[in-house]
Amino acid sequence: xxxxxxxxxxxxxxxxxxxxxxAAVPLFVTSGYLLGIVIVAMYYALLAIAWNLLAGxxxxxxLAPTAFxxxxxxxTGMASYHFGLPPAVxxxxxxxxxxxxxxxxxxxVVPLRGPYLALTTIxxxxxxxHVARNAHEYTRGDFGMSVPLISSDRVMxxxxxxxxxxxxxxxxxxxxxxxxGLYLQAIRDDETAAAGRGINVIFWKTVAxxxxxxxxxxxxxxxxxxxxxxxxxIGHIFETGLVLASVVIGGIGTMIGPLVGGFIVQFAAxxxxxxxxxxMLVFAAMVILFVRFFRQGLWGLVKNAWDRLFGQxxxxxxxxxxxxxx
Amino acid sequence: MMTLELILQGLVMGVxxxxxxxxxxxxFGILKVVYFAHGESFxxxxxxxxxxxxxxxxxxxxxxxxxxVVGALLAVIVERLLIRPLYEKFGDWQQMxxxxxxxxxFGLSLFLINAANQFLGPYPYHGPALTDIARFQFGDIxxxxxxxxxxxxxxxxxxxxxxxxxxxxxxxxxxxxxQNRFGASxxxxxxxxxxxxxxxLSGGLAALSGALLVPLFHAQPDVGMVPAxxxxxxxxxxxxxxxxxxIIGGLILGxxxxxxAFYVSYAYRDTFAFVILIAVLLLRPQGLFGExxxxx
Numbered sequence: 001x002x003x004x005x006x007x008x009x010x011x012x013x014x015x016x017x018x019x020x021x022x023a024a025v026p027l028f029v030t031s032g033y034l035l036g037i038v039i040v041a042m043y044y045a046l047l048a049i050a051w052n053l054l055a056g057x058x059x060x061x062x063l064a065p066t067a068f069x070x071x072x073x074x075x076t077g078m079a080s081y082h083f084g085l086p087p088a089v090x091x092x093x094x095x096x097x098x099x100x101x102x103x104x105x106x107x108x109v110v111p112l113r114g115p116y117l118a119l120t121t122i123x124x125x126x127x128x129x130h131v132a133r134n135a136h137e138y139t140r141g142d143f144g145m146s147v148p149l150i151s152s153d154r155v156m157x158x159x160x161x162x163x164x165x166x167x168x169x170x171x172x173x174x175x176x177x178x179x180x181g182l183y184l185q186a187i188r189d190d191e192t193a194a195a196g197r198g199i200n201v202i203f204w205k206t207v208a209x210x211x212x213x214x215x216x217x218x219x220x221x222x223x224x225x226x227x228x229x230x231x232x233x234i235g236h237i238f239e240t241g242l243v244l245a246s247v248v249i250g251g252i253g254t255m256i257g258p259l260v261g262g263f264i265v266q267f268a269a270x271x272x273x274x275x276x277x278x279x280m281l282v283f284a285a286m287v288i289l290f291v292r293f294f295r296q297g298l299w300g301l302v303k304n305a306w307d308r309l310f311g312q313x314x315x316x317x318x319x320x321x322x323x324x325x326x
Numbered sequence: 327m328m329t330l331e332l333i334l335q336g337l338v339m340g341v342x343x344x345x346x347x348x349x350x351x352x353x354f355g356i357l358k359v360v361y362f363a364h365g366e367s368f369x370x371x372x373x374x375x376x377x378x379x380x381x382x383x384x385x386x387x388x389x390x391x392x393x394x395v396v397g398a399l400l401a402v403i404v405e406r407l408l409i410r411p412l413y414e415k416f417g418d419w420q421q422m423x424x425x426x427x428x429x430x431x432f433g434l435s436l437f438l439i440n441a442a443n444q445f446l447g448p449y450p451y452h453g454p455a456l457t458d459i460a461r462f463q464f465g466d467i468x469x470x471x472x473x474x475x476x477x478x479x480x481x482x483x484x485x486x487x488x489x490x491x492x493x494x495x496x497x498x499x500x501x502x503x504x505q506n507r508f509g510a511s512x513x514x515x516x517x518x519x520x521x522x523x524x525x526x527l528s529g530g531l532a533a534l535s536g537a538l539l540v541p542l543f544h545a546q547p548d549v550g551m552v553p554a555x556x557x558x559x560x561x562x563x564x565x566x567x568x569x570x571x572x573i574i575g576g577l578i579l580g581x582x583x584x585x586x587a588f589y590v591s592y593a594y595r596d597t598f599a600f601v602i603l604i605a606v607l608l609l610r611p612q613g614l615f616g617e618x619x620x621x622x
Contacts, residue, residue: 283436
């Protein structure tokens with residue numbers, strides 16, 4: 001077992017503790033409003049995890065995570081609005097559609113790097129949003145489509161969303177522990193070298209886009225069955241900003257960072273709303289400050305503080321040697 | 327005569343797109359990164375013009391000039407605080423400068439949009455037109471008075487900017503840094519000052535473009551988003567780093583949009599640009615006049 005696996009495992013265990021704490025929330029909170037906030041927080045955490053798989057682990061800075069959430073939302077939304085299909089059919093359709101479109105986009109953008117990838121994906125996101133806003137006969141444009149609730153019981157909806165979040169987190173852990181996880185990180189660190197070592201870069205990049213798109217689509221589909229409305233606002237560029245903020249504030253390229261970041265962003269958004277302050281203003285400022293000064297995000301800060309408090313000065317290099325030797 | 331009128335309308339919009347694009351292409355030229363907050367220079371220019379001309383009632387040339395100054399100042403401050411680490415030594419991000427630039431300028435763009443929303447409100451600010459004449463008519467061709475005057479003024483500024491970049495001493499320094507930052511610094515060029523100059527120039531041009539468009543679009547917090555994305559399209563179309571390409575790309579996009587909105591679909595008028603962007607990146611990554619825009 002190498003250092004990367006140990007790091008991933010530690011982050012995974014911490015995230016399980018965090019998820020267990022979240023699972024206990026309905027025992028203490030009965031207010032449907034507060035549960036709703038946590039459900040939305042889980043939605044953002046899912047998008048953040050999916051984006052982190054692309055950006056943090058594979059190095060593909062796509063700007064289209066919410067476009068896939070919107071594809072998922074409209075997938076199930078149109079299935080129920082036009083054909084009266086229940087969520088049990090609509091959500092799998094949504095996952096399938098967003099996975100296929102993710103695969104298509106991933107395959108197309110394989111040759112593009114850095115700025116060009118960001119531009120292509122943001123253009124893709126805008127096209128999707130424009131189509132949703134303008135294809136009135138299919139999507140009802142800006143009015144959005146009303147969608148049946150997945151469960152009239154908030155607690156039930158809460159645990160369904162949590163189950164999805166846990167499944168994604170566990171799945172991601174096993175993905176990262178497998179060879180596939182190492183391939184993805186190798187592509188992030190040096191694409192040319194990865195290709196030189198025999199990694200099929202085109203295939204694994206496409207896989208990353210497919211999986212990330214499917215998770216986003218799943219999350220978007222669940223979200224509309226909770227909120228009851230599929231609207232183009234799901235894919236707004238500000239939503240992409242919130243997803244970026246979750247990942248950057250929590251800690252990019254870690255398992256725990258995006259999860260906690262999603263919760264922080266949603267809770268803080270509700271808090272700032274009380275003060276009449278636009279939450280995006282604060283988050284955008286935090287994104288700039290974190291990227292500029294604390295690249296590792298909150299998780300990195302916590303880890304450094306932990307090492308300083310509980311680790312002996314010499315312990316860190318020694319442990320690294322041990323990790324490398326194992 | 328519909329065709330001629332559409333071409334003229336498109337060319338006028340193209341002038342404003344080109345003013346945005348020329349700054350973005352210069353920034354890409356010297357830093358090789360995308361700058362997502364370019365639309366907010368446009369937004370700041372629009373607000374400055376609207377506030378000074380409509381609220382304070384000062385003469386329009388003063389309003390235009392102050393829009394340029396405010397836009398240039400904002401861009402220089404941003405360059406100093408957030409962009410300079412890209413070409414100074416900067417720890418971890420030295421390896422991931424594309425990613426740093428994407429996140430930091432995307433965050434900056436959202437920050438400025440929401441700051442405008444917080445402090446100036448989400449409602450539009452109106453600004454006065456440059457001329458009282460409602461429309462000009464040449465034979466069958468009709469064009470709005472402000473559109474024509476602003477377009478001609480913009481064309482003049484574009485010509486000046488092009489002369490500055492291609493012929494002046496400063497412009498030569500800019501192009502030297504774009505070709506090879508290290509080589510330029512050996513030749514005695516102060517690369518920091520050149521970078522600041524490029525940001526000043528592009529911020530000022532974008533702000534002027536915003537100020538000139540206020541009577542048509544009004545100043546709102548997110549008014550710069552669509553022009554910024556379109557200026558990326560222009561830059562990719564014309565070729566990253568090529569000022570002439572940006573101008574021609576801007577004019578082409580303006581005319582294409584004008585025809586697309588009339589003959590294809592008015593609702594999708596803002597969508598064509600993104601389709602063009604993806605098509606160019608995939609089919610002709612070097613653009614019309616630029617360096618190769620992707621590595622395979």
